Amino acid sequence: YPCDVIRNFSIxxxxxxxxxxxxxxxxxxxxxxxxxxxxKNEQVLDKLKVERERGxxxxxxxxxxxxxxxxxxxxxxxxxxxxxxxxxxxxSRSLAACQGALLLVDASQGVQAQSISVFHNARERGLKIIPxxxxxxxxxxxxxxxxxxxxxxxxxxxxxxLSISAKTGKGVEAVLEAILRRVPPPVxxxxxxxxxxxxxxxxxxxxxxxxxxxxxxxxxxxxxxxxSCHTRKKYEILELGVMHPEEAPTKSLNPGQVGYIACNMKQxxxxxxxxxxxxxxxAVEPMAGFQPAKAMVFAxxxxxxxxxxxxxEESINRLTLTDRxxxxxxxxxxxxxxxxxxxxLGTLHMDVFRQRLEDxxxxxxIITAPTVPYKIIYKDREVVISNPTDFPDVADIGAxxxxxxxPVVKASIIVPExxxxxxxxxxxxxxxxELDHRYLDSGTTSSSRIMLxxxxxxxxxxxxxxxxxxxxxxxFASFDYEDAGYRxxxxxxxxxxxxxxPVDALALIVHRSAxxxxxxxxxxKLHKVIPRQLFEVPIQAxxxxxxxxxxxxxxxxxxxxxxxxxxxxxRKMKHLENQKEGKRRMKRMGTVDVPQEAFFDILSx
Ligand code: GTP
Numbered sequence: 232y233p234c235d236v237i238r239n240f241s242i243x244x245x246x247x248x249x250x251x252x253x254x255x256x257x258x259x260x261x262x263x264x265x266x267x268x269x270x271k272n273e274q275v276l277d278k279l280k281v282e283r284e285r286g287x288x289x290x291x292x293x294x295x296x297x298x299x300x301x302x303x304x305x306x307x308x309x310x311x312x313x314x315x316x317x318x319x320x321x322x323s324r325s326l327a328a329c330q331g332a333l334l335l336v337d338a339s340q341g342v343q344a345q346s347i348s349v350f351h352n353a354r355e356r357g358l359k360i361i362p363x364x365x366x367x368x369x370x371x372x373x374x375x376x377x378x379x380x381x382x383x384x385x386x387x388x389x390x391x392x393l394s395i396s397a398k399t400g401k402g403v404e405a406v407l408e409a410i411l412r413r414v415p416p417p418v419x420x421x422x423x424x425x426x427x428x429x430x431x432x433x434x435x436x437x438x439x440x441x442x443x444x445x446x447x448x449x450x451x452x453x454x455x456x457x458x459s460c461h462t463r464k465k466y467e468i469l470e471l472g473v474m475h476p477e478e479a480p481t482k483s484l485n486p487g488q489v490g491y492i493a494c495n496m497k498q499x500x501x502x503x504x505x506x507x508x509x510x511x512x513x514a515v516e517p518m519a520g521f522q523p524a525k526a527m528v529f530a531x532x533x534x535x536x537x538x539x540x541x542x543x544e545e546s547i548n549r550l551t552l553t554d555r556x557x558x559x560x561x562x563x564x565x566x567x568x569x570x571x572x573x574x575x576l577g578t579l580h581m582d583v584f585r586q587r588l589e590d591x592x593x594x595x596x597i598i599t600a601p602t603v604p605y606k607i608i609y610k611d612r613e614v615v616i617s618n619p620t621d622f623p624d625v626a627d628i629g630a631x632x633x634x635x636x637x638p639v640v641k642a643s644i645i646v647p648e649x650x651x652x653x654x655x656x657x658x659x660x661x662x663x664x665e666l667d668h669r670y671l672d673s674g675t676t677s678s679s680r681i682m683l684x685x686x687x688x689x690x691x692x693x694x695x696x697x698x699x700x701x702x703x704x705x706x707f708a709s710f711d712y713e714d715a716g717y718r719x720x721x722x723x724x725x726x727x728x729x730x731x732x733p734v735d736a737l738a739l740i741v742h743r744s745a746x747x748x749x750x751x752x753x754x755x756k757l758h759k760v761i762p763r764q765l766f767e768v769p770i771q772a773x774x775x776x777x778x779x780x781x782x783x784x785x786x787x788x789x790x791x792x793x794x795x796x797x798x799x800x801x802r803k804m805k806h807l808e809n810q811k812e813g814k815r816r817m818k819r820m821g822t823v824d825v826p827q828e829a830f831f832d833i834l835s836x
Contacts, residue, residue: 234487244335245343249365251395261296268819278447294476308489328445331359331414334534338372344711368396419486424513425449432502440496447630460507466494499555526574529617531599533570606636619738621722625775634716638689660693763787
């Protein structure tokens with residue numbers, strides 16, 4: 232396929248606006264996949280099990296299709312992008328491999344927070360944007376109003392908008408035609424030095440890492456020796472081909488094409504998204520803007536039984552083979568023993584990983600409360616910490632430590648006008664700053680939508696922000712955020728003492744303005760989840776040496792076997808067995824048994 236018949240595009244949309252459904256329709260229309268008759272809503276492109284379960288796209292997937300139009304054969308490469316804010320970086324990379332994008336907007340929901348962020352992302356890259364309004368079959372669809380909204384928000388001419396129903400297939404043919412007509416073909420030269428842009432990778436049990444590349448220049452063949460601009464490591468191409476939608480081997484990948492390569496890459500972490508690959512011995516200018524994925528949420532993972540650590544570590548390593556964006560570091564805790572500190576792109580990413588680990592590990596793990604990275608500015612140096620235990624003592628701040636800083640994000644929220652007050656309150660109660668807002672609908676329609684922007688500490692978002700956003704707006708608010716650097720903040724380490732002994736794994740970083748509330752909340756929570764022991768247990772929250780909250784767990788008296796008539800041995804054993812069951816998910820802290828959920832689920836009431 233020469234460049235002029237190639238079209239590289241992606242579908243960009245807010246979550247649930249129908250990206251995967253449209254992708255399936257396009258694959259069906261071009262005969263790439265069989266039309267499904269089962270009627271089941273199972274998207275082909277969402278491969279991971281967790282994705283299916285949650286109905287969200289976690290990893291970008293790509294497919295090539297061949298389409299005949301007016302007697303000419305075209306090669307269309309669809310680059311699917313993930314739909315969640317945690318993966319904004321992947322969206323950005325996927326877009327770098329395209330020349331055009333379908334901007335999909337739900338005809339009943341209208342423009343949402345991520346529609347805006349992905350639109351800007353695509354426009355900054357100079358992509359041709361084809362506006363598509365989906366779900367016009369819905370009774371609640373408001374095509375005119377949404378078209379006006381798209382015009383007001385994106386400056387899109389309403390006559391350019393394609394109206395479709397990805398579900399029924401109505402109008403999808405016109406989308407294919409628009410891709411051919413409106414998206415420019417890639418510009419690439421066969422004779423120039425090889426330059427392949429790596430925009431995604433996944434892990435295959437048998438072949439190791441499979442990378443998806445877009446050929447900016449040159450031809451790639453089996454047996455070619457290539458090297459990474461970023462790591463300088465060298466590889467040999469063992470297999471290559473196109474995604475159709477599963478891997479279909481070919482003899483070569485030509486300039487302008489998108490395809491997969493398998494080389495002797497063992498770990499997903501070697502496949503750096505955004506990297507440029509070149510032929511060994513040839514020099515090329517790497518593609519601009521490479522940045523390694525940055526972990527923003529950290530949590531400690533420990534086995535319930537200390538002896539299980541090697542097994543746990545192996546599970547973690549196996550899982551990270553397939554997910555390159557998780558960072559792993561060994562750590563140890565006085566309370567929990569040997570464990571690992573994992574770094575994630577965001578909370579959804581963490582939940583997905585946690586679920587996979589628990590599936591694999593039969594839930595016998597303790598996961599500590601999530602934390603964000605903090606910057607500690609000493610007089611002579613700066614360190615970034617990801618474990619609350621490493622946070623300086625309150626007495627040192629202002630003395631040995633000049634200041635502490637926390638990461639902040641620029642958040643945008645889109646809500647119907649009637650929830651505006653609630654959203655303002657939500658933002659203020661989460662330490663938001665620099666609030667401003669504007670109307671998305673021009674004129675005075677009933678129930679206009681408002682976009683609210685503000686700067687919020689990331690730690691606030693990691694806790695309960697998202698859940699509250701959804702519940703306080705009856706599910707109508709949409710939300711997106713991007714990194715906005717670090718800011719000085721008045722923070723302190725809160726420690727918890729059980730029976731007078733600090734439990735390091737429970738330590739938290741809190742903003743001083745919320746220390747009493749948080750302290751009381753946690754102490755109450757611990758009081759609720761820790762079973763009564765044979766002796767009285769004080770549960771205390773402290774900042775430095777000062778205790779700020781306390782609850783007392785009353786002593787337990789009853790012996791479960793006490794009431795049993797001697798000799799009923801079996802019955803007695805069963806009781807003891809039951810008691811053991813109840814303790815299985817506990818960890819002994821000195822003299823106190825603490826259940827798993829004490830470490831993590833503080834905010835899930
Ligand atoms: P993520 O992958 O999570 O970003 O979502 P998505 O944008 O891929 O959305 P998906 O294709 O999973 O569609 C979300 C829901 O909308 C599904 O329940 C679809 O069946 C439904 N849907 C998609 N297109 C249409 C449409 O044209 N009409 C109607 N009525 N429903 C649709």
